[in-house]
Amino acid sequence: MNKLRKLSVILLLASSLFMTGCDATQILDVITKVADGVQQAMPAIRDVVNTFSNAFGNGNNTNNTNNTADNNTAAVNNNNNQQDNVETGDKSQANVVTIDPNTEEVRDTAGQNATGTQTKSTELVEEIIVGAQIAVPYTQVGSESTLPEATAIKNKYGITILDGKTWRDKWNSAIAGKWTSEQLARFAAVMEKLPRSFRDCTDGFSMQKTLLNNDGGEPSGLGGDPIMISSDAIDSEGPAYMDHLVVHEMTHQFQANNPDALRQWAAKFWPNDRLTRSSISDYGNTDPGEDMAECVAEYFVNPEKMRQHDPERYEFIRQNIWK
Ligand SMILES: [Zn+2]
Structure with a gap:
């Protein structure tokens, strides 16, 4: 189990505790200590930490020991802000955040090949999925x-x-x-x-x-x-x-609830984390999750433009998402 997967499991544990009213500062402390070890973590993981900080930061933090956690989180989220800068250059852009109760099942099977090791591309996709599966009250x-x-x-x-x-x-x-x-x-x-x-x-x-x-x-x-x-x-x-x-x-x-669809999308259009053909927008070229979101939005508002731009993406959406 690598650090990212450990972090994911802890985040999921924290999520379930959070829903039952456990001490938020303790949870955040655990999350951020692990997060501190994954400075190179992908934006989706950093969004996870950010979201928990959002959730816990609104009146719950009265414990002084949380200062350290906040500092650690800030270090992680400095990277996140860079991601946000990229995203906010265009009004069609939006961050991934939150949700879902299916996460533990996802964790059990995520990203493992026959030898039990993770490839770089599966890590990216699993991180995007985890990022999409967080919820706040x-x-x-x-x-x-x-x-x-x-x-x-x-x-x-x-x-x-x-x-x-x-x-x-x-x-x-x-x-x-x-x-x-x-x-x-x-x-x-x-x-x-x-x-x-x-x-x-x-x-x-x-x-x-x-x-x-x-x-x-x-x-x-x-x-x-x-x-x-x-x-x-x-x-x-x-x-x-x-x-x-x-x-x-x-x-x-949809990605949060149908992680296999995103895995298949990434395998088809982002083999080894590399975009094979341009997405429908510049923002869609960010990562497989944003690629799918931009293409599905275009499929809705202008399906013919989507079909002409990339018949394969169009068919994938028609068969696997739009049903
Ligand atoms: Zn998005």
Whole structure:
């Protein structure tokens, strides 16, 4: 078991403890001590640590011993900020964050070949999957929208609609936002067009006014559970942009729930971590997870453009994701 896999297991343990109300500072301390040993960890792992810091940083940290943990986490997350800078250059970009209860099963089988060793490419994909599978309690980041459209969406699709709270940690912050009736009507129209198995991977959506990296970046979305999206980004890019953003982030939730699909995508289009053919956007060239998210979003908003750009990716989505 290498360090990254140890870290993943500990993160999963921490996740289950967190849900039952265990001492968050102790958990974070364990996570960060291990994380300190993986300075070269991939962005998805750093996002995991970042997300736990977000979750634990909002009023839970009263223990002085946590200072060391914070410092260690900061070292890890300095790298994460570099990743965020790359991501925030384009409004179509969004971070991976959160979710899911299937993680232990994923861990048991992840990335092992016949001799029990991991290849570099499987590590990358497994890290992306772990990063996509983290969740934070909804009450920490938002409160349920009281608009009738939100109630209708929850009843029909099982998706909780949150008006985002203002929060800040060492690396990111968000300004409170609210869904409008018009945005929710558009959101509902997107949900109606999505295949059920794809749609059912998403449980919650929070609208923030603004999302910020503390180094000045302004991502349009933070993936995970709940997904967070920025109304500033939507206002800036136009209402139609929300469709792309929503489907992009939902693809990360699909990856969290269907890790084999991402593994197959990576094996086909990113053998040995190398992109064989360009993704549909520059941001899609970042890694297999963003590649899939960008291509699925394009498949939704402009399927013919996606098909012409890359018939193989188009067919993969049609057969393995859009069902
Ligand atoms: Zn993304």
